[in-house]
Amino acid sequence: MRLNAVLDPFHESTERFIATVRTLSDAQIRQPSLVPPWTRGHTITHVARAGDSLCRLLAWARSVVETPQYSSMESRAAEIDAGAARPTAELVADVAAGADRFAEAVRALPEDAWQAEVRMRTGELRTPHTLVPARLRELEVHHADLAAGYGFADIPPAAAR
Numbered sequence: 001m002r003l004n005a006v007l008d009p010f011h012e013s014t015e016r017f018i019a020t021v022r023t024l025s026d027a028q029i030r031q032p033s034l035v036p037p038w039t040r041g042h043t044i045t046h047v048a049r050a051g052d053s054l055c056r057l058l059a060w061a062r063s064v065v066e067t068p069q070y071s072s073m074e075s076r077a078a079e080i081d082a083g084a085a086r087p088t089a090e091l092v093a094d095v096a097a098g099a100d101r102f103a104e105a106v107r108a109l110p111e112d113a114w115q116a117e118v119r120m121r122t123g124e125l126r127t128p129h130t131l132v133p134a135r136l137r138e139l140e141v142h143h144a145d146l147a148a149g150y151g152f153a154d155i156p157p158a159a160a161r
Helices: 003-022 040-063 073-083 088-107 111-115 128-145
Strands: none
Touching (some): 003 128, 040 073, 040 111, 111 128
């Protein structure tokens, strides 16, 4: 498998997302997103924490030691709430660092781990082959959810597929 072919769309989507976040003032971060009752800061923090949750699932695939996506839905919500009001620069840094962690977790997968099944928080069984496109989808959908000039029509055709 060519990892660049797998990760390039993810990197491109991350860069688009970060470019939009950088245009937002700290006051705009606190305005509503298209995900009620979340602000843009909630949505951005969710993107970062969701990436970390997928890193946990990739660690499970790699080690075969069950590692839940989230310790609880309450802790997931608390992490999102705790990060929502941060300044734009901190949110950008968090998303960028999370993207690096996710890409590294993908690169660290041995060949046999790509077929390992892990359980999403919803109970659905997935393999790493489906987690990378799921991350891309999350980035693109929540980019549009920021209501900051990027809509579903702006999603590149390859990413939309």
